[in-house]
Amino acid sequence: MAGHDPQMLKGVLSLLLLELCAQQEDYGYALVVRLQGLGFPELAEGTVYPALSRLESQGLLEARLVRSASGPARKYYTPTAAGAAERVRARQAWDALVVAVAAVRTDSVRTQEVPT
C-alpha cells in the first residue's frame, strides 16, 4: 500500500494521537508501534515524539511516569479535559472535511459524465 500524503498526515497527527491516548494511555514508542500497525507504516518516531511534546505543552495531554522492568521509566500520555474537547472538535472538523471533499468529488464526477 502506498504511503499516505505527508502533508495530510501532518494535519491529522494530533487527532490520531488524541484518539489513541483516549482509547488507552500509552508511551511514545508504543504509540508509534500502534500507529504503524493501524495503517501508518511510514509514521516515524521523529514525527510522533515532537507531536506528543507539543500536545503536552498545549495542555491537551498529561503524562505520568511508570517504572519499567526493562529500562528507564516510561512516560504514559492520556488526554486532559481540554484534550478530550479538542478531540471532539478535531473529529467534527475531520468529518466535515471528508463530507465537503466527497461533495466536490461527486460534483466533479457528475461534470465529467455530462455528454458534450
Next chain:
Amino acid sequence: MSTALTALSALAATAADATSGSVEIGGTVADLVFVAVVLTAIAGTVLAIARPWELRGGRFVDKIRVGEAVSSYDFWLSLRGVTGRRRRELRAELRANLWEATQRVGAKEAIAAVGPLRTLAFDSVPERRGPRWGYGVAAGFVALEVFLMVQVFLATVVADTAQAAGVPRVDVAVTLVPGMGVQYEEVGEGFSVGTDFGPACLVVALVAFVLVAQPWRLLHRRSAVPA
C-alpha cells in the same frame, strides 16, 4: 602581523637548523591534575546524561549508542535554550523510548528511526524568543580557543625567530593588544617561553558571547504579548 609573517619565512628557511629545546609550562604535575579533573568532569557529565545503568539487559554497544544519542539530543536542547527540569524530562523520555525500540529492532535502527537529533530537539520545543545563552557560551569558548591558538602560534614564531637569530632573550609586546606578550629566554641547554594573555582574551570571549547570545532579547521577551 607582517613581523610574524617575516619571522615565519625565516622559520621555514632555517627549520633544519632550529635547535630543539624544552618549553617550561610551569608545574607539569599541576597541569596533569588539571587535565585529569577536566576529563573526569566531562566523563561525569556524559554519564549523568547517558545514564547507561538505567538500560537493563541488552548489549553493551547498544547502551553506548543510546547514551551517545541522548547526549547529542541534550546538546541540541541546550542550544535551543532548554534548561533544568524540562531538559531532564525530555532526555529521560527519549532514553526510555530509544531503549524500548532498541530491544525490538536494535540500537542502530532505533536511533535512525528518530531521524536527525537536532531536528528532533528543535521540533520538540518551540524556539525561545529570549537570549540564546547556550549558543553564546559556545561562541565565547570558540573565540577564546582561537585567541589562545593565535597566542601559541605567536610564541612559536618568537621562539623560532630568536633561535634563528641567535638572540638569547626576547621580550615581545603586541602593541595592538594591550597586555599581550611573549617572553623567550635561553635556559641552560634548552629554552623557556612564556606568554601573557592579558585581559584581551576575556574581552574577545565576552564580545563573542554577547554578540551571539544577544541578551537584549530579554527586552523583547518582556515586551512580548503573552499567548
